[in-house]
Amino acid sequence: MSKAVKWIVGILLGLLALLLLVFVAAALKPIETDPDVGEAHGAGASSVQPSYTGLLRQFPPLNEPPDNPTTPEKAELGRLLFFDPILSQNNDRSCATCHQPDLGLGDGRAKGLGMNGEDLARNVPTLWNVGYAQNLFWDGRLQSLEGQAELPLTHPNEMGVTDTTAVVAEVAAIPEYQEKFSAIFPDGVTLENIERALAAFQRTLITDVSPFDRYAAGDFDALTPQQRRGLTLFRSGATRCFECHTAPTFAGDTFRVVGVPSDDPGRAAVSDDGDFGAFKIPTLRNIALTAPYMHDGSMETLEEVLDFYAKGGGRVHGIENVDVFVQGFEMNDQERADLVAFLYALTDESRLPEIPASVPSGLPVIAPQENPARDLAAQYNAGGSSGQEITDREAQVIRVQEGERIQTAVDRAQPGDTIEIPYGVYNERVVVDMNDITLIGIPDENGVFPVLDGLGKLTEGIIASGNNFSVGTLHIRNYTDNGVIVEGVTDVYFHDIFAENTGTYGVYPVKSTNVLIERVEVTGVDDAGIYAGQSENVVVRDSIVYGNVLGIELENTVGGEIYNNYAYDNSVGIFVVVLPQLTAKISTDTVVRDNRVEANNHVNFAPEGAIAKVAPPGVGVLLLATDKADVYRNIITGNKSAGIALFSLTRSGAFEVSEIDVGPIPENNWIHENQYQNNGYDPDPSLADLGIPGADIVWDMTGINNRFDEADTVTSVPPLLPASDWPDWAYNAYYNILNFLVENLL
Numbered sequence: 001m002s003k004a005v006k007w008i009v010g011i012l013l014g015l016l017a018l019l020l021l022v023f024v025a026a027a028l029k030p031i032e033t034d035p036d037v038g039e040a041h042g043a044g045a046s047s048v049q050p051s052y053t054g055l056l057r058q059f060p061p062l063n064e065p066p067d068n069p070t071t072p073e074k075a076e077l078g079r080l081l082f083f084d085p086i087l088s089q090n091n092d093r094s095c096a097t098c099h100q101p102d103l104g105l106g107d108g109r110a111k112g113l114g115m116n117g118e119d120l121a122r123n124v125p126t127l128w129n130v131g132y133a134q135n136l137f138w139d140g141r142l143q144s145l146e147g148q149a150e151l152p153l154t155h156p157n158e159m160g161v162t163d164t165t166a167v168v169a170e171v172a173a174i175p176e177y178q179e180k181f182s183a184i185f186p187d188g189v190t191l192e193n194i195e196r197a198l199a200a201f202q203r204t205l206i207t208d209v210s211p212f213d214r215y216a217a218g219d220f221d222a223l224t225p226q227q228r229r230g231l232t233l234f235r236s237g238a239t240r241c242f243e244c245h246t247a248p249t250f251a252g253d254t255f256r257v258v259g260v261p262s263d264d265p266g267r268a269a270v271s272d273d274g275d276f277g278a279f280k281i282p283t284l285r286n287i288a289l290t291a292p293y294m295h296d297g298s299m300e301t302l303e304e305v306l307d308f309y310a311k312g313g314g315r316v317h318g319i320e321n322v323d324v325f326v327q328g329f330e331m332n333d334q335e336r337a338d339l340v341a342f343l344y345a346l347t348d349e350s351r352l353p354e355i356p357a358s359v360p361s362g363l364p365v366i367a368p369q370e371n372p373a374r375d376l377a378a379q380y381n382a383g384g385s386s387g388q389e390i391t392d393r394e395a396q397v398i399r400v401q402e403g404e405r406i407q408t409a410v411d412r413a414q415p416g417d418t419i420e421i422p423y424g425v426y427n428e429r430v431v432v433d434m435n436d437i438t439l440i441g442i443p444d445e446n447g448v449f450p451v452l453d454g455l456g457k458l459t460e461g462i463i464a465s466g467n468n469f470s471v472g473t474l475h476i477r478n479y480t481d482n483g484v485i486v487e488g489v490t491d492v493y494f495h496d497i498f499a500e501n502t503g504t505y506g507v508y509p510v511k512s513t514n515v516l517i518e519r520v521e522v523t524g525v526d527d528a529g530i531y532a533g534q535s536e537n538v539v540v541r542d543s544i545v546y547g548n549v550l551g552i553e554l555e556n557t558v559g560g561e562i563y564n565n566y567a568y569d570n571s572v573g574i575f576v577v578v579l580p581q582l583t584a585k586i587s588t589d590t591v592v593r594d595n596r597v598e599a600n601n602h603v604n605f606a607p608e609g610a611i612a613k614v615a616p617p618g619v620g621v622l623l624l625a626t627d628k629a630d631v632y633r634n635i636i637t638g639n640k641s642a643g644i645a646l647f648s649l650t651r652s653g654a655f656e657v658s659e660i661d662v663g664p665i666p667e668n669n670w671i672h673e674n675q676y677q678n679n680g681y682d683p684d685p686s687l688a689d690l691g692i693p694g695a696d697i698v699w700d701m702t703g704i705n706n707r708f709d710e711a712d713t714v715t716s717v718p719p720l721l722p723a724s725d726w727p728d729w730a731y732n733a734y735y736n737i738l739n740f741l742v743e744n745l746l
Helices: 003-028 072-083 150-154 164-172 175-184 191-202 211-216 225-234 302-310 313-317 333-344 372-380 406-410 728-744
Strands: 397-399 418-422 430-432 438-442 451-453 460-464 469-477 482-487 490-500 505-510 513-523 528-533 536-541 544-546 550-555 558-563 566-568 572-577 588-593 596-598 619-624 630-632 635-637 642-647 670-672 675-677 695-699 707-709
Touching: 072 175, 072 191, 150 164, 164 175, 164 191, 175 191, 211 225, 225 333, 302 333, 333 372, 406 418, 406 430, 460 469, 469 482, 482 490, 490 505, 505 513, 513 528, 528 536, 528 544, 536 550, 544 550, 550 558, 550 566, 558 572, 566 572, 572 588, 572 596, 596 619, 619 635, 635 642
Parallel strands: 397 418, 418 438, 430 460, 438 469, 451 469, 460 482, 469 490, 482 505, 490 513, 505 528, 513 536, 513 544, 528 550, 536 558, 544 566, 550 572, 558 588, 566 596, 572 619, 588 630, 596 635, 619 642, 630 670, 635 675, 642 695, 670 707
Antiparallel strands: none
């Protein structure tokens, strides 16, 4: 063998060895996975049982560490410290200086007043129900009430303490404090124990027996008719107030950009993944007592706040990153007044902390304050006359009489009753809050369903928050936001409904458990025809969706099953997704089988700024960041961009990384035994611009253990897809090599 041949052989062997090393390294390199959300995923209903309504919700656990359980003695010690100026540098300010009980545990100012007489940076947040919060301060910089206490204590313009040791010594020098601390804490007076006592007191600041709470518990006269109308608007798809201000706390632990014009970076100042101008969602409990509003106190009245949201928040000021839930809505003067009336129904001061006549230091405590909003609250919360009274009688069938409104019949019902709606056209919105109600249409002699027609003016056809709710045999049309919305309840049955031109959704169960949707037909909505969001155990079957942006959507839902449906002429036929910035943080265990998904090439006509606007037209089944989807035996034909698309949130380009607070990677999905024909023949420009060609299956090559067992004739991107018979080491090697090429060479 010549030297040249040996040299060439040596090079080839070296290259082969190098390739082998690369393959082995790729096979051994672990694949990035999403963190385990666990059981506290947030999906499904949180309603309390037994109850008369589905509005009675379970409060979350208190944010209480195991080493600081609240006791009456500890909370009382914390109350004294809360009102005692001894904790400030100059002995002239207490916690209660800014958090005054008579002012909704705020201070009634646009921004807090600093010890030097100048305004602080932000509005003082209320402390009502602060024990339920997982993130504290407007920007969420801390998660512990114990840790929170030290920040205002040492802030140079709040309480101004420069030497915490000196403050501890000052407290310890007072015999009454020394005695109380020693009785509770083995180590007596320490800074940590001061913080523990203050935190224990704050966890007693609970408000949960407002007129709304009494209504939710079955006292239907606790709200006035105006407040009931306001509650309906609050949870409507038009305002979408309930999406962020979730019962029972009417708060949220996420951070949103609503667009109040401000130079304050908000969350972005304390977290790398925070949007500029994002702030924590505050509670609406006792909101009527805590004016002015927003993080900068720039809005004096609730009416001003509602007008701001109705106009689309900061969008009118040219702020571009306003949250998707702040879309704006139409609202007349009566509706504004109704919403304000409902917000007053969240007032409850039954556990208002008493201002002590004196504190152990002997220093002066704050004086009581006048709050005119209390008189207004008393006027608003005068109770109503709903006509609904729970009695011990047998279930009845209540038929809507000729010339009678459906709502009038609903208001006569009790749990277990069935309301029959004879054929006719009804121009109204129906609200059902009571449990165990069946709402059913009675067709005419030709089988034509009764019609609920919103005339293009009313927001929803039906809004329900009752457990064990059934609705069917109805034609619902011409509503601006939703056909039927059911929120926060267990056991929901939609059947035999034709919904057309109903705005955002046709049927819309959200934050619910055990949902069955069958024989439903939806067309002409600008989001999802059939939608289930943040729910658990959802079945959608034997239904038809066409002419919508999204045909069927399961969003942030656990345990869905979509089968025997026909989805055609939508922008996307079937959509299974986990989206960021929602209460539920998971999408998993969905079965998509035996559906016909055909020619979903409709132009995407979702409103600008809506999440649905990002959906590329021409996709049969879109799986976005979902896990453990089992997609099989579907007939998928004529979808111009892709038959099935499997994407991560990050590589889809639909969201900024800072927005994503869920696991963004699709994992453990299995796609098999589907029939494909003529898909991916003309990919939408939104995909083509990203260099993504069309195919029967388009996978962005992210996620662990995604398997594809399809016929050899199926076209795909990438051309070779990992199958179930691939060993894990082969999957890892293929995955890592592909992603290296995508990220570094393509």
